[in-house]
Amino acid sequence: MKMEELVLVGFGKWQDASFRFAPGINLFYAPNESGKSTILQGIFAALYGMKRDYVKSARYLPEYEKYRPWQSGSYETIITYKLAGKTYRLHRQLTKEGEEARLFLDPEWTELTDLYLEDRRKERNFIEKHTGLTRSLFTDLTWIRREPLQAAEHLTPTFTTAEEANPAVQQILAELDREVALIGKKERAENTLLGKAATKVAQKEQEKESAKAAWRTISQLTLQIAEATEECQQLELRRSRLQQRLDRSTGQAKALQERWQRSHAPVSQQDWAWWEQTARSEAELAIHEEARRGFTQVNMSTVAVQQSNDQLIPLQHDYEKGAPLLKQREALHIRLATLAVSALSTSPRSTASRSTRQGNQAKRKRGAALMWGGSGILSVLGLIGFMSGHPVLGGISVTAALLLFGFGVFLLRVGGSTGRAKQTADHDAVQESQRVQEEIASIDAEITTLVQRWGASNWDTFLERREELLKSTSKQQSEQLLSEMAKTKQETDLSASWGEALRTLLDQEKNELETEQGKLRIEMVEIEERLQELREQMARGHGEMAVHESLSLSRATDELAEAQAALRQLQNKRDALQLAREMLQEAVGEWRRDSTPAVNQQASEIIEHVTGGAYRDVRLDPREGFAIRLLEPTKQMVLEQDQCSTGTIDQLYLAQRLALVHHAKQSEPLPLFFDDHFVHYDEERLRRTLDYVAMLAQEHQVFLFTCHERELRMLAPLLRQEKRHAVHRLG
Structure with missing residues (x-):
């Protein structure tokens, strides 16, 4: 079974995300919180949905709520997989209220949904009918992790016996003969599928080179346009800020003019408070305070009569x-x-x-x-x-x-x-x-x-008293008049001195504002000229991009990958047909033996390979959920897996899962999933394990999710040499 493409329309953090998979190793390398585990859960949900197994009614897994779409949108997945030489497209709506699953057969997208009946959970069980495995069995076998098996009691019937194997061999041989005639043996034969596929690959390679050249041109133009657009945005923002500063400066100039005109008018007590409250600088405030103190001193010297x-x-x-x-x-x-x-x-x-x-x-x-x-x-x-x-x-x-x-x-x-x-x-x-x-x-x-x-004693004395008071009052009024005249002169002198000092300061501020306004206008003119240049540059770039837009590098790459994949598939089928009879005969011999000793033998070989011979004998007990026991070679002690180190425990789980996968009754190899499984492996055992995984990847599709660079570093030579492997970098 090979998965070709996964589309997460809405699943967890992923929205409208598409992933195409290689038939061999698919290495997902990204830091934590990048969505690697979400992709793994998305594959399981796309294949089996989000309901529990072995229950009579629809009960949803805890993952259903965990992986609801973060953004508003459809809770939806689409997966394309290949099984028994046929390509299927499985489309699922996961929302409880509108749950739906539809199965199509490529390349015509013939709908096969109604061929599969619903069970009591309202589930059609497409993958279970294709592989014979429920969701629990599928994850138990394919997901290599440090957890006991969830459905061990349902696992034993999946192992094949010799009696069941012989009819299947004859059926497979007949199918292979028909496929050989259809595929052909030589790639240069134009009338065979293999020849047509080779011709198509050559054509798609040429189209890809043309699209790559166009893509480089478009990428360069896109980068230039993006840089120009960003610069335009920055310049427009800068121009807006300059315009705001210019408007403020103009308003300040008007305020200065009003203050200039008001400085010629007489100043009352209320006016002094206004001048001091609206002073624009410490120097201006000092002028107002000094003048106000002078006026206060003048008013204190007034003689009252x-x-x-x-x-x-x-x-x-x-x-x-x-x-x-x-x-x-x-x-x-x-x-x-x-x-x-x-x-x-x-x-x-x-x-x-x-x-x-x-x-x-x-x-x-x-x-x-x-x-x-x-x-x-x-x-x-x-x-x-x-x-x-x-x-x-x-x-x-x-x-x-x-x-x-x-x-x-x-x-x-x-x-x-x-x-x-x-x-x-x-x-x-x-x-x-x-x-x-x-x-x-x-x-x-x-x-x-x-x-x-x-x-007074008589009228004459009264008249003398009146005359004295008249003279005194007249004298005081004269003094008052002289005092008022002196006060008026002092106030006039103070007002003139204050107005002259204030207007001098206002002249300085006005000159500074005019200088600033001149600089702002010059800068705005320069910005406008630069904006015009950038707009013309972007217009030319869009015109050049329109010429090359007809060639799509991604489409050409996808088409080439599809053509190459089709060619490789045909080549693999051709090679498989030549070795089919020997392999089937060997498989019959394997199935004739009891399955449990074979599983133990397989697990022992795996642990010996991984540990470099440090451990060589492993037993899986089917009566206890295939619990793992290990023989310590030095003291010949039987150890439970919990007695081992953390790294060894992970390696025992690896041996258990791979041995069970190897002996499961399947027409095609199952995919294998590793989600940061190698965290506790040392360098040597990790290298040995990855070698073994690379060997498995010749048949099995492997999904390896990691946040550590050492897996990428160790697999780099293999990933460079083999086209059937791919590295997926997230983020």
Whole structure:
């Protein structure tokens, strides 16, 4: 049985992965976690599915969940294998909900699925019917590992006896004769399968050379395009970053222009906070802080006159209230003087004699003249008092002047008649005089209260106090005005100095931004020119690749490999037919002997070869699951395998599996699987074992999975010489 190809559509870490196998040794070399064991489990799943053996219902193996596809997709495998000269293609959907298995016969892909009936597990058992082996038996025999056999009780019936062998020999001989006629004996014969296969190989070799040349050209162009694409991506990313820097620089330039314009405007207390918070550098912040300290010092030196103003305002209010009262008082005094003059002018005249009246008349004239003179002097004094700011003194003087003038008029008019009407007028005048005097007294009391509020004894003292306060306030206001003027000048000088220093700094930043913008624009132009060159280079590369795309190296290689494989297969069949009779006769002789001694003999030969003669006798006990026992040659002691070293235990399992495979009842050799089995082998025993495996690979298909280089190194000469072997590097 030979497996030709495995496709893991979705299995574990592998997705849409395809592996083509050589008929001999397939060495998979890769580090841990590369998926080697997943490929091995994928082969078993592709052949047998994921259900347990020897059960009545569908029970899935633990590996079913372990090897679900990592990526979203179908849980699916496809395997192509060759058995009894026929090539089969087995396609499996492993998902429980949509489980399906379909078998096709190459090369026409004739579907054979319905020829195989389902068992109670809903499984058609294609491989079991082809080989006679269940999944458990197949893995027990072919998978060389350090584990006991899982289905040992089902293994013994697979060994062939002599009675069963003879009919099979005749059938095989007849089949071989028919195959010889069909294949032919010479490769140059054009009408035979062998000749046609040789011609096809030569044709495919020529096509491969042409495709290889095209592939080299395409590979070089692809590499150049990939490098150009990567450089384009880097340049575009760099251009994007430069554009972002240019945009930021432009925004900074606009902000600088706004700050420049704002530096000419007056600065308030809130503006200082804004300038300090938005300072772009330590130097700018220092300029703002220094200017702000200067403004703070200027504002601290301002002289306030609020206290004087607080005193002057109520005092001025009392003055404005008292001045009308004084004018009212003067008017009342004038009214009182008028009443007095009227009373004097209406007094009765004396009844003296004419001469006496004449003498008295002269006297009255002289007295009136004196009174009028005194009245004139008092009037002048009153006028001087009013002009000098002494209204009380002026009012008294004017009142006295009016009284003297009235008495003078009275003297001239003394001697009038008396009567009832005169008496009534005099009475009214007296009452009016009393009323006026009362009003004058009330006003005097109100004026006294008003001036005493300010600590003055009379109105004149109050006026002096008001005059002093007016002068003090005027002086303070003058000082305040001078201080404000000086403050304004200092603030103007500070603002001008601050603005000049700030604008100098802004000029420097603007120049730096303009220089940076110039460099950025130059660099962006260079990038754009380079991008254009790369785009033209990629366009030319794609054009050249289109010319060579019609030739596929992988397809040509696969076709050549298939042609060579077909030729080798025909050659192997031809050689096998020539030796078939001797081999069958020898096989009959082997089968006539009891199977167990033959198995023991085979295991002993294997262990002797592997250990270089250190151990020569091995026994497998079929009653205990083919348990292994070893004879120690020096002391002739029988050892259980667990008593041996780790490396020897692995080698005993190797001898057990290979001996059982050798004697299993199979029409064709089974494949062999080694998954990092040689970890504990020393160099010498590993070399001997690999020699033996290479010998087995002449008949058996061998799958060797390893993460160690020494297997690759030891097998390298063989892998180079024999085309039936292949190295698969993963990752």
